[in-house]
Amino acid sequence: MAVMGEGVVADPHAPVLCGDDLGLTRGDGCFEATRVVVGDDGVARADHLDAHLARMARSAAELEIPFDEPAWRELLEAALGAWRRPGEGVIRWELTRGREIAPNDPPTGIVTVFPMDAATMRQRTGVTAATLPIGRPSDAFADAPWLLGGVKTVSYAMNMAAGREARRRGVDDVLFTSTDGFALEAPRSALIWRVGDRLRTTRHDGTGVLRSITQAAIFDAAEADGVDVGYELIPVVELPGVDQAWLVSSGRLGAPILELDGRPMPNDDAWNERLAAWFER
Amino acid sequence: MAVMGEGVVADPHAPVLCGDDLGLTRGDGCFEATRVVVGDDGVARADHLDAHLARMARSAAELEIPFDEPAWRELLEAALGAWRRPGEGVIRWELTRGREIAPNDPPTGIVTVFPMDAATMRQRTGVTAATLPIGRPSDAFADAPWLLGGVKTVSYAMNMAAGREARRRGVDDVLFTSTDGFALEAPRSALIWRVGDRLRTTRHDGTGVLRSITQAAIFDAAEADGVDVGYELIPVVELPGVDQAWLVSSGRLGAPILELDGRPMPNDDAWNERLAAWFER
Numbered sequence: 001m002a003v004m005g006e007g008v009v010a011d012p013h014a015p016v017l018c019g020d021d022l023g024l025t026r027g028d029g030c031f032e033a034t035r036v037v038v039g040d041d042g043v044a045r046a047d048h049l050d051a052h053l054a055r056m057a058r059s060a061a062e063l064e065i066p067f068d069e070p071a072w073r074e075l076l077e078a079a080l081g082a083w084r085r086p087g088e089g090v091i092r093w094e095l096t097r098g099r100e101i102a103p104n105d106p107p108t109g110i111v112t113v114f115p116m117d118a119a120t121m122r123q124r125t126g127v128t129a130a131t132l133p134i135g136r137p138s139d140a141f142a143d144a145p146w147l148l149g150g151v152k153t154v155s156y157a158m159n160m161a162a163g164r165e166a167r168r169r170g171v172d173d174v175l176f177t178s179t180d181g182f183a184l185e186a187p188r189s190a191l192i193w194r195v196g197d198r199l200r201t202t203r204h205d206g207t208g209v210l211r212s213i214t215q216a217a218i219f220d221a222a223e224a225d226g227v228d229v230g231y232e233l234i235p236v237v238e239l240p241g242v243d244q245a246w247l248v249s250s251g252r253l254g255a256p257i258l259e260l261d262g263r264p265m266p267n268d269d270a271w272n273e274r275l276a277a278w279f280e281r
Numbered sequence: 282m283a284v285m286g287e288g289v290v291a292d293p294h295a296p297v298l299c300g301d302d303l304g305l306t307r308g309d310g311c312f313e314a315t316r317v318v319v320g321d322d323g324v325a326r327a328d329h330l331d332a333h334l335a336r337m338a339r340s341a342a343e344l345e346i347p348f349d350e351p352a353w354r355e356l357l358e359a360a361l362g363a364w365r366r367p368g369e370g371v372i373r374w375e376l377t378r379g380r381e382i383a384p385n386d387p388p389t390g391i392v393t394v395f396p397m398d399a400a401t402m403r404q405r406t407g408v409t410a411a412t413l414p415i416g417r418p419s420d421a422f423a424d425a426p427w428l429l430g431g432v433k434t435v436s437y438a439m440n441m442a443a444g445r446e447a448r449r450r451g452v453d454d455v456l457f458t459s460t461d462g463f464a465l466e467a468p469r470s471a472l473i474w475r476v477g478d479r480l481r482t483t484r485h486d487g488t489g490v491l492r493s494i495t496q497a498a499i500f501d502a503a504e505a506d507g508v509d510v511g512y513e514l515i516p517v518v519e520l521p522g523v524d525q526a527w528l529v530s531s532g533r534l535g536a537p538i539l540e541l542d543g544r545p546m547p548n549d550d551a552w553n554e555r556l557a558a559w560f561e562r
Binding site: 022025096101154158179 | 291293301306343377383393413417427428432440441489
């Protein structure tokens with residue numbers, strides 16, 4: 001792992017953050033993560049880096065934390081330049097509001113690069129999932145920017161707790177559902193479903209669902225190939241009737257849901273291959 | 282400020298946390314904070330320390346993070362022993378799941394002590410507040426432990442955003458309201474209201490409201506004095522009709538709400554003094 005601080009590759013076991021950093025004490029910051037692949041040429045390339053930087057700029061704007069795009073790009077390029085481990089890795093970067101007792105200091109930026117974990121790679125061939133109520137209606141975030149819907153903050157304690165709940169239930173992941181009965185997203189993945197030749201994902205307006213870079217990359221390429229793509233809300237009770245569903249993220253890519261709440265879901269490998277190709281385009 | 286790491290008082294400007302600490306990258310940890318008063322004898326005393334330690338033990342249990350109570354007590358006593366600044370301060374301590382790439386390392390513990398900020402002290406004489414929808418029904422947390430209702434996690438990005446929304450609206454604080462129309466709590470304070478001689482606060486079951494140490498201390502002492510205290514839900518529309526309401530926290534103590542959504546609220550100083558005395562008992 002490489003930890004970056006102020007443009008220098010640091011020892012990952014050396015402390016880099018002060019105890020009053022608001023990213024730690026208040027979860028007051030945002031982050032991004034994407035896959036890194038080191039090819040035969042030894043060069044590390046990050047998937048959809050521009051799109052991730054653009055999303056972080058939006059997250060930072062919502063949090064009212066300054067975002068210095070050229071500085072971030074330079075830092076990320078330096079981290080990628082220092083990463084040589086063959087195969088797949090993850091680059092993740094956090095921006096926090098900075099130090100509480102030094103409010104005039106710049107915000108804190110951290111970049112880490114580490115190998116892709118084996119469990120995530122295994123899940124690309126399929127995941128089991130359970131629906132889990134998130135305690136909000138599907139329009140909870142409309143006109144309520146203080147709820148930070150769609151903002152990728154580091155305040156992920158609930159997302160992590162949902163992951164533990166998945167393990168307790170013996171499934172790979174959970175799918176959050178609204179109090180009014182719609183499927184939303186997973187704690188760290190977006191939902192795509194297919195009905196015939198049409199691809200759909202959860203709409204963002206009012207739902208608080210994160211705008212997934214992976215889903216958008218797939219939809220952009222699919223649409224260019226003439227596929228009907230769209231943003232909707234699907235009632236949970238209708239999910240067992242779709243032709244296929246995936247949980248997608250920068251690490252999992254397109255992981256078909258093989259089983260939802262104990263019931264098998266249809267899985268068509270031709271469509272899995274199409275999604276993978278669209279993601280890579 | 283004193284930052285504690287591994288039992289030693291550290292330079293507050295020296296980094297103490299690694300870049301992969303899950304408290305930073307996922308807001309995956311919990312915290313407590315309480316007032317510290319250094320008296321004429323130069324000794325720092327923390328308010329209701331046992332109750333705060335007990336609540337942190339519950340938070341840690343919900344998060345499934347080991348909590349070593351004697352070690353924490355020792356660390357807090359050491360921090361208090363090193364704090365000599367006369368007057369009021371705040372002691373705050375965070376427990377995180379620890380490092381991502383060193384999962385066998387112990388969890389991370391940080392203690393900071395700093396002077397009480399002047400704005401908080403001024404608010405003890407009264408605050409203005411605006412109601413703010415939190416996008417959940419009042420029973421959202423019933424049978425949903427993964428939502429971490431009542432767990433004092435460091436994932437406070439939304440609480441901080443609500444504070445910025447208060448400043449945008451020109452008020453001192455916001456009061457969260459449920460989608461079914463009840464008043465819940467403030468981002469960092471509990472709500473107490475008075476009707477005649479009866480004191481009430483928001484009930485905890487299902488609401489996700491944090492169990493406030495300050496409110497509990499006041500209610501315990503008030504009840505010992507024969508005052509009728511209880512846990513209820515109050516419709517927001519009924520709040521303007523109560524005889525008095527307060528936002529209470531370890532820093533603000535009992536701050537009367539002087540104005541709610543632009544409308545003046547009744548404020549009886551005799552009751553403010555009673556609350557202050559009950560808190561100190």
